[in-house]
Amino acid sequence: MHDNKCCSDFQSAVDEYLIRHRSVLDILTKYQEASARVNRAIAKAVTGCGCIQVSASRQSVPENITYSELRNHMSSHLIGEPCPQCQEVIAKELGHSMFYLAALCNLTGISLHSVMQQEYKNVKTLGFFHLS
Structure with a gap:
């Protein structure tokens, strides 16, 4: 509850x-901008602050493993954790993104909570196959 x-x-x-910004067009573009700012905040944590690093390469997946074991062999490609200052900026930008997500929900008459509940049910029901 x-x-x-x-x-x-x-x-x-x-x-x-x-x-x-009550127009759906304004909200859609603001939501996209907010998402880009989340990306930028993470990129700045790498390139500006250096508190995290990206070490990306091809995912190394052993042969003959089950789909449920795959998670143990997948990398996020991140090294380290964002420092408190970068965490604060990232969280702020995520909050702005959530603001415009809620605005989209309002315009379309959709409950954010219902969306989250349904997605949770989908994840729990479909498990590994949810977004594959």
């Missing part, structure tokens, strides 16, 4: 305080 109240309170606050 608490999660639903958190989501509905957040959605209500977004609806109340979103004044200038």
Whole structure:
């Protein structure tokens, strides 16, 4: 019940305080911009701060493993963890992205909590096959 109240309170606050960008086109482009800013914040943690590194290469997957074992052999390609300052910036940008996600939910009459519940059910039901 608490999660639903958190989501509905957040959605209500977004609806109340979103004044200038109420057009679906404004919200779609702001959501895309917010997502790009999340990407930029992570990139700056790598290139500006250096608290995390990206070491990307082809995923090395042994032969004859089960799909459930695959997770143990996949890399995030990240080395380290964001420092407190970079975590703060990344979290701020994620928050802006969530703001515009909630605004899209408001415009379309969709409950953010319902979306999260349905996606959770899909993940739990489909497990490994959810986004493959």
